[in-house]
Amino acid sequence: MIPELGQLALLLALAAALIQGxxxxxxxxxxxxxxxxxxxxxxxxxxxxxxxxxxxxASAFVRNDFSVLYVAEHSNTSLPLAYRIAGVWGGHEGSLLxxxxxxxxxxxxxxxxxxxxxxxxxxxxxxxxGLIGAGFLLFMLVTSNPxxxxxxxxxxxxxxNPLLQDPGMVVHPPMLYMGYxxxxxxxxxxxxxxxxxxxxxxxxxxxxxxxxxxxxxxTLGIMLGSLWAYxxxxxxxxxxxxxxxxASFMPWLAGTALIHSxxxxxxxxxxxxxTVLLAIVAFSLSLLGTFIVRSGVLSSVHAFATDPKRxxxxxxxxxxxxxxxxxxxxxxxxKVGLGARFEMVSRESMLLVNNVLFxxxxxxxxxxxxxxxxxxxxxxxxxxxxxxYFDTVFLPLMxxxxxxxxxxxxxxxxxxxxxxxxxxxxxxxxVAVLATLAAALVAGRITLGAAFGVLxxxxxxxxxxxxxxxxxxxxxxxxxxxxxxxxxxxxxxxGMMLAHVGVAVFAFGVSMVRTYEVERDVKMQTGDTxxxxxxxxxxxxxxxxxxxxYDAVQAVVDVRRNGTPVALMxxxxxxxxxxxxxxxxxxxxxxxxxxxxxxxxxxxxxGAWIVRIYVKPFVDWIWGGCLLMALGGALAASDRxxxxxxxxxxxxxxxxxxxxxxxx
Amino acid sequence: xxxxxxxxxxxxxxxxxxxxxxxxxxxxxxxEARVMRIAAELRCLVCQNQTLADSHAGLALDLRExxxxxxxxxxxxxxxxRFMTDRYGDFVLYRPPLKATTLALWFxxxxxxxxxxxxxxxxxxRRNRLGTEHFEPEEIDTTNExxxx
Amino acid sequence: xxxxxxxxxxxxxxxxxxxxxxxxxxxPREVPSxxxxxxxxxFSLTRLDDAxxxxxxxxxxxxxxxxxxxxxxxxACRTEHPTLVSFAKSGTVPIVGxxxxxxxxxxxxxxxxxxxxxxxxxxxxxxxxxxxxxxxxVPETFVIDKQGVVRFKLIGPLTPExxxxxxxxxxxxxxxx
Numbered sequence: 001m002i003p004e005l006g007q008l009a010l011l012l013a014l015a016a017a018l019i020q021g022x023x024x025x026x027x028x029x030x031x032x033x034x035x036x037x038x039x040x041x042x043x044x045x046x047x048x049x050x051x052x053x054x055x056x057x058a059s060a061f062v063r064n065d066f067s068v069l070y071v072a073e074h075s076n077t078s079l080p081l082a083y084r085i086a087g088v089w090g091g092h093e094g095s096l097l098x099x100x101x102x103x104x105x106x107x108x109x110x111x112x113x114x115x116x117x118x119x120x121x122x123x124x125x126x127x128x129x130g131l132i133g134a135g136f137l138l139f140m141l142v143t144s145n146p147x148x149x150x151x152x153x154x155x156x157x158x159x160x161n162p163l164l165q166d167p168g169m170v171v172h173p174p175m176l177y178m179g180y181x182x183x184x185x186x187x188x189x190x191x192x193x194x195x196x197x198x199x200x201x202x203x204x205x206x207x208x209x210x211x212x213x214x215x216x217x218x219t220l221g222i223m224l225g226s227l228w229a230y231x232x233x234x235x236x237x238x239x240x241x242x243x244x245x246x247a248s249f250m251p252w253l254a255g256t257a258l259i260h261s262x263x264x265x266x267x268x269x270x271x272x273x274x275t276v277l278l279a280i281v282a283f284s285l286s287l288l289g290t291f292i293v294r295s296g297v298l299s300s301v302h303a304f305a306t307d308p309k310r311x312x313x314x315x316x317x318x319x320x321x322x323x324x325x326x327x328x329x330x331x332x333x334x335k336v337g338l339g340a341r342f343e344m345v346s347r348e349s350m351l352l353v354n355n356v357l358f359x360x361x362x363x364x365x366x367x368x369x370x371x372x373x374x375x376x377x378x379x380x381x382x383x384x385x386x387x388x389y390f391d392t393v394f395l396p397l398m399x400x401x402x403x404x405x406x407x408x409x410x411x412x413x414x415x416x417x418x419x420x421x422x423x424x425x426x427x428x429x430x431v432a433v434l435a436t437l438a439a440a441l442v443a444g445r446i447t448l449g450a451a452f453g454v455l456x457x458x459x460x461x462x463x464x465x466x467x468x469x470x471x472x473x474x475x476x477x478x479x480x481x482x483x484x485x486x487x488x489x490x491x492x493x494x495g496m497m498l499a500h501v502g503v504a505v506f507a508f509g510v511s512m513v514r515t516y517e518v519e520r521d522v523k524m525q526t527g528d529t530x531x532x533x534x535x536x537x538x539x540x541x542x543x544x545x546x547x548x549x550y551d552a553v554q555a556v557v558d559v560r561r562n563g564t565p566v567a568l569m570x571x572x573x574x575x576x577x578x579x580x581x582x583x584x585x586x587x588x589x590x591x592x593x594x595x596x597x598x599x600x601x602x603x604x605x606x607g608a609w610i611v612r613i614y615v616k617p618f619v620d621w622i623w624g625g626c627l628l629m630a631l632g633g634a635l636a637a638s639d640r641x642x643x644x645x646x647x648x649x650x651x652x653x654x655x656x657x658x659x660x661x662x663x664x
Numbered sequence: 665x666x667x668x669x670x671x672x673x674x675x676x677x678x679x680x681x682x683x684x685x686x687x688x689x690x691x692x693x694x695x696e697a698r699v700m701r702i703a704a705e706l707r708c709l710v711c712q713n714q715t716l717a718d719s720h721a722g723l724a725l726d727l728r729e730x731x732x733x734x735x736x737x738x739x740x741x742x743x744x745x746r747f748m749t750d751r752y753g754d755f756v757l758y759r760p761p762l763k764a765t766t767l768a769l770w771f772x773x774x775x776x777x778x779x780x781x782x783x784x785x786x787x788x789x790r791r792n793r794l795g796t797e798h799f800e801p802e803e804i805d806t807t808n809e810x811x812x813x
Numbered sequence: 814x815x816x817x818x819x820x821x822x823x824x825x826x827x828x829x830x831x832x833x834x835x836x837x838x839x840x841p842r843e844v845p846s847x848x849x850x851x852x853x854x855x856f857s858l859t860r861l862d863d864a865x866x867x868x869x870x871x872x873x874x875x876x877x878x879x880x881x882x883x884x885x886x887x888x889a890c891r892t893e894h895p896t897l898v899s900f901a902k903s904g905t906v907p908i909v910g911x912x913x914x915x916x917x918x919x920x921x922x923x924x925x926x927x928x929x930x931x932x933x934x935x936x937x938x939x940x941x942x943x944x945x946x947x948x949x950x951v952p953e954t955f956v957i958d959k960q961g962v963v964r965f966k967l968i969g970p971l972t973p974e975x976x977x978x979x980x981x982x983x984x985x986x987x988x989x990x
Contacts, residue, residue: 522688610689671967
C-alpha cells in the first residue's frame with residue numbers, strides 16, 4: 001500500500017512540476033502576475049509530494065518490505081538500521097529520488113529566501129527548476145521506478161554492497177547531490193536572465209550566495225568521497241581519476257571558475273555573458289555526470305547497473321536541457337553593456353586568468369575521461385586513460401593557479417601596478433623560499449614536487465598574512481582593539497582568505513604525502529615486529545570477531561615510537577555473510593602530522609599474515625584543506641550584503657541558513 | 665671482564681629472542697618494488713577499474729608473476745610493457761602511448777591553455793581600445809568591500 | 814564582437830552528444846585482440862586426456878580450426894557448451910579446447926558429464942598459453958586459418974546466432990582461400 005502511495009505521489013509531483021515549469025514562464029513573458037504567483041506554491045506542493053515519496057521508500061527499507069524489488073536488491077534484515085536508510089540511495093532508482101529530494105530542498109530554499117528578487121525573475125527561476133524536476137520525475141516513472149513490486153516476495157534481501165556499509169554512505173551522496181543539484185539554481189538564474197534579457201549587476205549579486213553554497217556542498221561531497229575511499233579500500237589511495245570521480249570534479253572546476261567570474265560580474269558588471277555561459281556549463285557537467293554514471297558508456301567502479309533504455313532517456317534529456325540552454329545562449333546572450341572598464345593588469349584580469357586556467361583544467365579532465373569513448377566510436381582502437389595522464393596534465397595547470405592565488409587578492413580592482421605588488425609581496429616570497437629550504441633540511445631529501453608544494457602553500461599563506469596585516473593595521477588617532485578591527489572586515493573577504501588558506505593546506509598535504517609516504521609489506525606472525533619511519537609495529541595477536549552481519553579476523557597491532565606507546569590498532573579482514581564477499585577494514589591512527597595506516601592482506605602458511613603498513617605524513621591536511629575551503633565559502637555566502645533587501649522590507653535577519661540551505 | 669661481556673651479550677640475545685623482525689612480504693623487495701611500479705600503470709583486464717598492482721584477480725596475480733620472471737631475467741620496463749600490449753593491446757596501459765591517434769589527447773590541454781590565454785589577451789586588449797562611451801558607469805559598492813584593495 | 818563565437822559551445826555540445834549516442838551502443842569493457850591478423854602464438858602443450866602426447870602450434874597448420882578456451886570452474890562455459898557440442902557435430906571445423914587453469918581430473922570429469930565437442934583438449938595448467946593468447950575471461954574462442962594466423966576472437970559465450978553471423982561466413986571465406 002505504502003509503495004503504491006509513493007508512486008502516486010511521484011505522479012502527482014510530476015503534474016505539479018509541469019505546472020510549475022510552464023505557467024510561471026508564460027506568466028513572466030506575458031506579465032501575468034497570477035500565473036507568476038503559481039511558481040512558489042507549485043514548488044511547495046512538488047516538494048511535499050517528493051518528500052512523501054522518499055519517506056515511503058525509506059519506510060519500505062526500515063520495515064524490511066522485500067515485496068518492493070528495489071528493497072530486495074539492496075537490503076537485508078541483518079543490515080543495521082542506519083545502512084537500511086542509507087540503502088535508499090544505494091542503487092540507481094533510489095539515488096534518483098535522492099536527487100529529486102535535494103532539488104526540492106533547493107527549490108524550497110529559493111522560494112523562501114527570494115523576497116528581494118523581482119517576481120518575474122523568481123517565476124522564471126522556479127519554472128526552470130520545475131522543468132528539471134519534471135524531467136527527472138518522468139525518467140523515474142518511465143524507466144526507473146523504485147516502487148516496483150516483486151512476486152513472489154523473497155524471504156530476505158540481497159544485502160547492501162559491503163563496501164557501502166559505512167558512515168561514508170550516509171553522508172557522501174547527500175552532500176554530493178546537494179552540490180550537483182545546487183548548480184541548477186545558478187543554471188536557472190542564467191536561463192532566467194537570458195529569457196528576461198536582464199543582466200544587470202543585481203542579477204549577479206542575487207546569484208552569488210546560491211552558487212557559493214552549492215559549491216560548498218560539492219566541495220564537501222567530493223572531500224567525503226575521497227576520505228571514504230581512503231579508509232575503506234585498504235591501500236590508502238584517495239583519488240583515482242575514475243570516470244565517476246571526474247564526473248564530480250568537472251562541475252567543481254567549472255563551479256570554482258564560476259564563483260570567481262561572478263566576483264568580476266558582481267563588482268564591476270563585466271563579463272556577464274561569460275558568467276552566464278559558465279553557469280550553464282557547470283550544471284550541464286552535473287547532468288553529464290548523471291549520464292556517465294548510469295548509462296554504461298564508461299566503465300567505472302562507481303557506475304550503477306546499466307540499461308541502454310535509461311542511457312537513451314538521459315541523453316535525450318541532456319540534449320533538450322543543455323542543447324536548449326546553449327541555443328538560448330547563442331541567441332540571447334546579448335551585446336549587453338560591457339560593464340566597467342579595467343586595465344590589462346588588474347584584479348579583474350587576474351580573475352579571468354584564473355577562469356581560463358580552471359576551464360582549461362576542466363576541459364582537460366573531460367578530454368581524458370571521454371577520449372577512450374571518442375576513439376572507440378571512431379573505430380580507432382581502444383585505449384585507457386588513467387592517473388598517469390591526468391597527473392601529468394592536471395598538476396602543471398594548477399601550478400599557475402597556486403602562484404596567482406598569492407597575487408590576485410592583493411591586486412587592486414580596475415588597475416593594479418605590478419611593481420607595487422612585487423614590493424608588497426617581497427616578504428611573502430622570501431618566507432616561502434626559506435620555508436622550502438627548511439623543509440628540505442628537516443626531511444633530509446626533497447623532490448621538485450614537494451619543493452613546489454611547500455613553496456606555493458607558504459607563499460599563499462604569507463600573502464594572505466601580508467594582506468591581513470595591512471588591513472588590520474591601526475589607523476587614526478584613537479586606535480581600536482585588534483578584535484574590533486577584525487570584526488569590521490567583511491565576511492566575503494574573510495571567507496575568501498579562509499578558503500585560500502584551505503587551498504594552501506590542501507596543496508601542502510598532497511605534496512607531502514606523495515613525496516614522503518613510506519610503505520612496507522611484511523609477513524607477520526604473532527610477536528613479530530617491524531620498523532617503519534621510526535615507528536615500531538608489533539603484532540600482538542589475532543582473534544575472531546563477530547559483527548552484526550559479518551565475521552572477521554582481527555589483528556591487534558601495537559605501535560611505539562622511541563619506546564613510548566603511540567597506538568593500538570585493529571585492522572580486520574571481514575567476510576560479509578549474506579553476499580559472502582571479503583573486505584579489508586584498515587586501521588588508521590590519525591594525527592595532524594601523519595596517519596599510520598595498517599591493513600591486513602592475505603594469510604600465508606604458518607599462521608602468518610601479510611600486513612601492509614603505511615606512514616603517510618600530513619595526509620589529513622588534504623581533507624582539512626577541503627573543509628577550510630568549504631567553510632570559507634560558507635562564510636562568504638553568509639554576508640549580510642546578500643541578505644540586504646530593497647529599501648522597504650525589514651525582514652528578520654536571515655542567518656547562515658542561507659549558506660547551508662536546506663541541509664542534508 | 666671478558667666473562668661479563670659474554671654474559672651481557674647472551675642477555676642481549678635473549679632479550680631480542682622474543683621480538684622477531686618480520687620478514688618482508690616478498691622474497692626480493694627491490695624486484696617487487698619494480699614490479700609494482702610498472703604494474704601501477706597497467707590496467708587489470710578482469711576488474712578493469714583497478715591497476716594491475718592493486719588487483720587480486722587471478723589474471724593479475726599471474727601477470728605480476730610473469731613480470732617478476734621477466735625482470736629477474738633482465739628485461740627492462742619497456743620490454744615488460746611491450747609484452748603486455750602485444751597480448752592485450754593499448755587498453756592495458758593507463759598511460760596512453762603517444763601515437764597519431766592520441767596527439768589530440770596529449771597536446772590538447774596545452775593547446776587549450778595557450779589558445780585560452782591568447783583569446784583572453786586579445787579580448788581584453790580589444791576591450792581596452794574602446795572609448796569610454798561603451799562602458800557602463802562605475803558601480804560604487806556602498807558596502808564594506810568597495811573598490812579598495 | 815561577432816556573434817558566431819556564441820555558437821561554439823552549442824556546436825561542441827552537439828558533437829559531444831553525437832559521440833555519447835554512439836557510445837551507448839559500444840561496450841567499454843570489451844578488449845579487442847591485437848592478435849587478429851597475426852600468427853597465433855607458438856605453444857607446446859600436453860593433451861588433457863594424455864599427458865604423454867604433446868601438441869604444438871605448427872601441428873595445426875594446413876587446416877582452419879577453432880580454439881575454444883574453457884574451464885570446469887567457468888559458469889559461462891556451461892552456457893555455451895550445448896552450442897559447441899552441436900556445432901562440433903556438424904563437422905564444419907575442428908574445435909580444439911584449451912583447458913585454462915584447471916586440473917586434469919576436474920577438466921576430464923566436466924567433459925564426461927557435459928559432452929566433449931573437442932577434437933582434443935590441451936592442458937594449460939598455469940594459464941601461460943592463455944596469457945600469450947591474450948585471454949582475460951573465459952570462455953573465449955579464436956578462429957585460426959590454414960597458415961596459422963588468428964583471424965577472429967570472440968569474447969564471451971558462443972551462441973547459435975554468433976556462429977551463424979560471425980563464424981560461418983568467416984570459415985567459408987577462409988575455406989576457399
